[in-house]
Amino acid sequence: MDIFTFLVENREILKPIYGLLIGLICFIIVLRVDKIFRLSLHQGIRYFRNAFVFYGIAFLVRYILGALINFGYLSGDYFNLVTLVFKYFLIMAGFFLLQSLIWKRVEGPNIDCRSSLVNPRIFIFYIMSFVIIFLDYFWKTHYFIFLSQIIIFTMASGVSLINYYNGKKEHGFLKFYFLAMILSLMAWILNAVAALFEWNQMIILIVSGINVITFLLFLYGVVYTTRLR
């Protein structure tokens, strides 16, 4: 039995492990980033932290609750709700990640917001997320979330590429951050391709692999840059 066949045949057992792994990575990232945010109150760090809070919740909801539904511990009636919640947190996470890169240009450097979850600038993200989820739900598709994330990660890749060119001599991780953005973009494009081919399992597996590598890259960057004394 080749590894691909093994992974496909055992995917229902591997999915919660995958979700737990991503959730754990996000948890570690949030812990480390929150510590430096509380000292600095830097808005970009805040949005970056929020992105991984939302990613962690998204993956845990989708893959842990999804497994409970699959194995009969939760009613199948909840599957649509789980999918909606997953999409919402995933879309918001993408918005926060992009906002962490562009907030100075959008908000100005001296903004003082008490809450990054309840403020007028983030309110538009909530509206856009609900619109995307509604459109997907109404048309019984996933292409609106795919399109939104492809746009977000194209923009994020562009910004991180500019940051890399501006700071490559002094800051070594910028190239890995650009790589992480490109991998995320690829994953979303492949997701859309997989959907076109009736959720081709090989492509889904590749997307999962890319996601793990991407989150590990983020984790590496956070650990690498926050260990300096």
Add this chain to the structure above:
Amino acid sequence: MAKKRERLEVIRDILKVIQNSRNIKPTRLLYASNLSPQMFKDYVDELLNKKFVIAEENDGKRTFSLTKKGQDFLQEYRVIENFVDNFGL
């Protein structure tokens, strides 16, 4: 012309001056911070609110000194700066 300081850099500079001078008077801190009076007041109010700095009365004169939280910030500043620069935030 000198590059405009980022918010974190200004906070670092103010805290470093206070750290080096122990109990420093507001006027001396204002000159050392290289800020306009209004901006200086805004930053000092923020630092007092966030408990990086405390204001004390000594012989009827107001002075500023660094709290433990302010000292922690200065220690962690390089880490914070490194993180922000490496992620382009």
